[in-house]
Amino acid sequence: MIKNIIVPQNIGSYYIFPKHIVAIDIGRHDINVALCVARGYNRTIVQLINEKIENNNGLSYEQRVVNTLKNLKTKLKYYDSINANIASTNVVFKELNLPIIGIKKIKMIIPFEVESLLPFTLDQAVIDCIVTKEDRKEKSSDILVAAVKKDYVEQFIKLFEEADLKVDKITIDIFELYALYKSIPKYQTTNSVAALVEVELNSTKVAIILNNQLKYIRVISKGLANIIKQIAANNQKDPNELLQNILHFGLSNLETEPLKLAAKEAFNELFQEIKFTILAYISKLKTKESLKLVLLTGSIADVPSIHELIESIFETECHILEAKKIIHNGKIHSKINSIPNNFLVSIATALPSQITDDFNLYVDHKAKEESKILTYQIIALSVLTFLLLATLSIYSYWRVRGIKKISIQAETQAINDLNQTFKLKKPTTIGEANKQALKELKKQESAWKQLSLTNRYSFLKYLSELSKCINSKQVQLILTSIGMKEDTIKLYGSVPGYNQLTELQNQLQCPLFKTGPKLRDFNFKSEPIVLTIKTDEGT
Numbered sequence: 001m002i003k004n005i006i007v008p009q010n011i012g013s014y015y016i017f018p019k020h021i022v023a024i025d026i027g028r029h030d031i032n033v034a035l036c037v038a039r040g041y042n043r044t045i046v047q048l049i050n051e052k053i054e055n056n057n058g059l060s061y062e063q064r065v066v067n068t069l070k071n072l073k074t075k076l077k078y079y080d081s082i083n084a085n086i087a088s089t090n091v092v093f094k095e096l097n098l099p100i101i102g103i104k105k106i107k108m109i110i111p112f113e114v115e116s117l118l119p120f121t122l123d124q125a126v127i128d129c130i131v132t133k134e135d136r137k138e139k140s141s142d143i144l145v146a147a148v149k150k151d152y153v154e155q156f157i158k159l160f161e162e163a164d165l166k167v168d169k170i171t172i173d174i175f176e177l178y179a180l181y182k183s184i185p186k187y188q189t190t191n192s193v194a195a196l197v198e199v200e201l202n203s204t205k206v207a208i209i210l211n212n213q214l215k216y217i218r219v220i221s222k223g224l225a226n227i228i229k230q231i232a233a234n235n236q237k238d239p240n241e242l243l244q245n246i247l248h249f250g251l252s253n254l255e256t257e258p259l260k261l262a263a264k265e266a267f268n269e270l271f272q273e274i275k276f277t278i279l280a281y282i283s284k285l286k287t288k289e290s291l292k293l294v295l296l297t298g299s300i301a302d303v304p305s306i307h308e309l310i311e312s313i314f315e316t317e318c319h320i321l322e323a324k325k326i327i328h329n330g331k332i333h334s335k336i337n338s339i340p341n342n343f344l345v346s347i348a349t350a351l352p353s354q355i356t357d358d359f360n361l362y363v364d365h366k367a368k369e370e371s372k373i374l375t376y377q378i379i380a381l382s383v384l385t386f387l388l389l390a391t392l393s394i395y396s397y398w399r400v401r402g403i404k405k406i407s408i409q410a411e412t413q414a415i416n417d418l419n420q421t422f423k424l425k426k427p428t429t430i431g432e433a434n435k436q437a438l439k440e441l442k443k444q445e446s447a448w449k450q451l452s453l454t455n456r457y458s459f460l461k462y463l464s465e466l467s468k469c470i471n472s473k474q475v476q477l478i479l480t481s482i483g484m485k486e487d488t489i490k491l492y493g494s495v496p497g498y499n500q501l502t503e504l505q506n507q508l509q510c511p512l513f514k515t516g517p518k519l520r521d522f523n524f525k526s527e528p529i530v531l532t533i534k535t536d537e538g539t
Helices: 061-073 103-117 150-162 173-183 224-235 239-249 257-285 306-314 323-328 341-350 363-422 430-451 456-469 498-507
Strands: 014-026 030-040 042-052 081-086 092-098 125-135 140-149 169-172 193-199 204-210 213-220 291-298 317-320 332-334 478-485 488-494 523-532
Touching: 014 061, 014 341, 030 061, 030 341, 042 061, 042 341, 061 150, 081 150, 081 173, 081 341, 092 103, 092 213, 103 125, 103 140, 125 150, 125 213, 140 150, 140 213, 150 169, 169 173, 173 193, 173 204, 173 341, 193 257, 204 257, 213 257, 224 239, 224 257, 257 291, 257 306, 291 306, 306 317, 323 332, 323 341, 363 430
Parallel strands: 014 081, 042 332, 081 169, 193 291, 291 317
Antiparallel strands: 014 030, 030 042, 092 140, 125 140, 193 204, 204 213, 478 488, 488 523
C-alpha cells in the first residue's frame, strides 16, 4: 500500500523497499529466467530457471512458448514485477544527438525526430530510447532510439497474457547487456573503442562502445547454428551432434583434420564478417582510437578457447563476458554458486540499471501503471485527509469534553465552597449561587460596616451598654452571634426556659433601646431578638 503511493519504492538506484524482479529471456529452444532482489544499493541473484520449449510439431512455436511459460509460472513463488526482453533482430536502432537534456523532454520529441528514419510508419511503431551521453554544459544529449513494429510487440505481450503472466516491462537484450557491461568495475575505466559481440544460434549483435558510451548497434543475420549447418552439410555430420562436440571440446579436438579445418574456416568467415562490420562503424566515429577490446558473449562464448581464435583474427584483446565477473563488484551478489553464461541476458534484464530504468516498450502498461498509481495516490490522499480531519475532530471533542468536565467540577466545587461559606439555600447553578452569595455578602458587609473607622466607637458603645443591661449568668444566656445594622441590633442565641426568657425581657428594658418586642420563644437562634436603638442617644 505504501510503496509508490505515499513513499516511492526507489529513489534513483537506491531501493527503499526490496523489489523482487523476474526477467524472462525467450530463445528459440528454451526460456531462461532470473529472479533478482534489489535492496538499497545491493542486488542479489536468488533464482535461475532454464525451461526447454517443448518439441511438439503439432503446435505452433507461439503455442509451445505459452505452454512453457505456464510451466514456469508454477516455479515462480514471489515477485513484484516481470521484465521481458525482445531480441535485437526485431528492432530498428537509430543514433541521434539532440540539443536538450532530460529523459522526459527527450521522449516527447523523439517520435518526430525519427519518423523519417524508420522503415515503417510512426503509427505502426513502438518507440523508446536510452541516453548514452548527457552534456550538461552544452545542454545536449546523445541517444539511441529503438523502434519495433507494434504488431510484434502486441504478439509478444499476448504470449504472456495467454500464460496468465503480467508483464511490467519490455526491454531489449543488447541494451541490458550494455548496462551490465557498464556495471563491471574492470571496464568502467576503458577509454578506448570496445566491441560487445553477442553470437547466438541464428544471429549476431554487435555494439560499438567508445569511451564507455554506446555509439552503434548492428545485427548480423548469421549465428552459430548457421556455421554448424554449413560444416555438417559439407562433412556429412549430424548438426546437433556436431554442435555439442564443438561446445564441449572446441575446434581443435574434432575427430578428423579435414573437419577441424572446415570448422576453423567457417568460424573464420563469420568473425571476418563481424570484424568488417565493427571496423566500418569505427570509421564513422571520427576518432583516432582503434579497436582495443572485444567482449564476447552468447552461445559461442561456451566454445573452448574461442577467444584465442578471435584475438588472432581481430589482432586485439578478447574477453569472454562471463556471469561470474558481475558478482564481484561489491554490489551484485548471488545465492547461486555457479552461474551458466546462457543466463547472462536474463540476469542483465533483472538487474535494475540507471541506463535502462526508464526504457520500456510496453507503452500501454506504463500509461496504465502511472494512471493506477495516480488514482491510488488520490485515494490515499483522500483517506489521509479524512483520517486527519477525523483525528482532529475526535481530539477536539475529547479536549472540549475534558474542559467541560473540568468546568463542571470547578463549578460544583465553587458552589460547594460558596454554600459552606455563606450557608446558601441549595443553589443549582453557579449564577444562582453567586447571586445568593452576593446578597449574603452585602448583609455581612452592612453588619461589618459598623466596625469601620467611623462606626467602630458606636458599636463598642452599644456592646458596653448591652453588657450592663443583660446579666448573662442570671438568665443563663447562650449568645451565638450579634448582628448590627444601622439603628438595630440582632441577638442570636437561647435561654434554658421561659423563666429565664421573662427575666431577659425585663433586662432588655434598657435606656439605650426602645421598648423591645414581646419575647415568646426561648430559642432565638433562627429568629433573632431585634433591638431598636433610640435615635436620641445617637448612633
